[in-house]
Amino acid sequence: MATVVISPYGVVRFPEGGGHFWVYMQYMLGLRQLGCDVYWLEHFRSRDDAERNAFLLSTFIKRMEGYGLGGKLILYVSRGQTGACGVPHDYVGMTRSEAEAIFRQTDLLLNFHYAIDPALLSCFRRTALVDIDPGLLQFWISKGQLSVPRHDYYFTIGETVGTPGALVSDCGLPWLHMRPVVCLERWPYAYAPHAEAFTTVSSWDGPGRIMDGEELYENTKRLAFLQFAELPQLTPQVLELALFLSTAKDMEDRQLMESYGWRIRHSREVAGTPEMYQSYIQGSRGEFSCAKPSYMKFQNAWISDRTLCYLASGKPVVVQDTGPSAFLPSGEGLFRFSTLGGAVEALASISADYERHCRAAREIAEAYFDARQVLESILNFALK
Numbered sequence: 020m021a022t023v024v025i026s027p028y029g030v031v032r033f034p035e036g037g038g039h040f041w042v043y044m045q046y047m048l049g050l051r052q053l054g055c056d057v058y059w060l061e062h063f064r065s066r067d068d069a070e071r072n073a074f075l076l077s078t079f080i081k082r083m084e085g086y087g088l089g090g091k092l093i094l095y096v097s098r099g100q101t102g103a104c105g106v107p108h109d110y111v112g113m114t115r116s117e118a119e120a121i122f123r124q125t126d127l128l129l130n131f132h133y134a135i136d137p138a139l140l141s142c143f144r145r146t147a148l149v150d151i152d153p154g155l156l157q158f159w160i161s162k163g164q165l166s167v168p169r170h171d172y173y174f175t176i177g178e179t180v181g182t183p184g185a186l187v188s189d190c191g192l193p194w195l196h197m198r199p200v201v202c203l204e205r206w207p208y209a210y211a212p213h214a215e216a217f218t219t220v221s222s223w224d225g226p227g228r229i230m231d232g233e234e235l236y237e238n239t240k241r242l243a244f245l246q247f248a249e250l251p252q253l254t255p256q257v258l259e260l261a262l263f264l265s266t267a268k269d270m271e272d273r274q275l276m277e278s279y280g281w282r283i284r285h286s287r288e289v290a291g292t293p294e295m296y297q298s299y300i301q302g303s304r305g306e307f308s309c310a311k312p313s314y315m316k317f318q319n320a321w322i323s324d325r326t327l328c329y330l331a332s333g334k335p336v337v338v339q340d341t342g343p344s345a346f347l348p349s350g351e352g353l354f355r356f357s358t359l360g361g362a363v364e365a366l367a368s369i370s371a372d373y374e375r376h377c378r379a380a381r382e383i384a385e386a387y388f389d390a391r392q393v394l395e396s397i398l399n400f401a402l403k
Contacts, residue, residue, distance in 0.1 A: 037296030049390025137168035153177020154317025177319035200390035206331035243309035251280030318342030352379025
């Protein structure tokens with residue numbers, strides 16, 4: 020049985036991000052289904068507020084215990100003296116020697132934390148970077164905005180990354196292609212013919228500005244959705260957005276979108292825990308979502324981890340086309356739109372034969388994104 024450590028980013032400090040938690044839990048669960056002994060390694064960025072720190076840790080640990088993973092956590096804080104691996108970290112709930120013993124017995128580190136401490140990385144025999152931000156990650160590296168330490172393998176979910184047709188540099192790295200994953204057993208088919216709304220869960224605004232040469236552009240879901248603000252006026256389909264809203268400007272945008280006919284909810288209210296996130300998706304009629312401008316710019320056929328949850332649940336999806344794909348279907352269960360009219364037509368097609376499109380959605384998840392199949396291929400390659 021292989022021992023695998025996954026290294027997520029920013030989960031502990033974002034307790035209201037039920038969907039963010041699921042991004043990495045899909046990998047954790049898929050590896051366990053393959054018989055692996057799996058650990059979760061995360062940098063806990065503690066604050067000066069001891070009460071807040073205690074809340075963040077207790078919330079995360081309780082969640083992990085709910086998935087039978089309470090004893091599989093390695094949370095570290097960057098402070099203190101250097102340990103045997105040369106890593107200046109303290110660990111939460113275990114000694115440094117106990118953590119380093121796990122590192123020594125680990126067969127593979129699957130790292131999602133692009134700026135991981137190189138000294139920590141060096142504690143592992145084999146390391147694989149997993150790129151879930153294709154195009155953006157390569158852009159950051161090529162512009163010197165991010166320094167990624169050396170790994171043994173570099174996996175990406177971007178279909179064109181590292182190919183002659185890529186619209187972004189490969190940064191001199193040997194990219195290996197993989198598909199994003201969903202744990203099908205934890206996301207069962209949930210046919211709900213009377214469900215009313217096509218939904219999505221998303222960030223809205225934020226520090227999403229990208230300087231590319233002379234061009235500065237906004238890279239937020241806000242900009243993406245505003246380009247399709249009129250959609251509810253062109254379709255009888257109810258459309259609902261569960262958004263992470265935090266500023267006065269966000270509230271103004273909410274009023275604007277509602278004036279066009281969108282239903283807006285705060286994501287904390289419907290997806291603030293992993294269980295709420297799953298319930299919200301499985302109670303939806305389907306997903307409608309737009310992509311950040313960077314995914315449109317880089318055209319690498321990116322598909323969201325959230326969209327996979329809808330597909331696995333048997334929910335048809337209508338999502339923005341992020342570039343030609345060698346395998347993604349479009350027109351049955353999954354529709355990839357480029358124009359306002361294309362989105363209207365996709366929603367009408369689904370409504371005309373809803374059950375067929377629900378079955379097709381699940382079949383797409385089973386055929387292409389099964390966590391066990393994808394992760395088995397990764398392990399077979401990395402541990403050969």
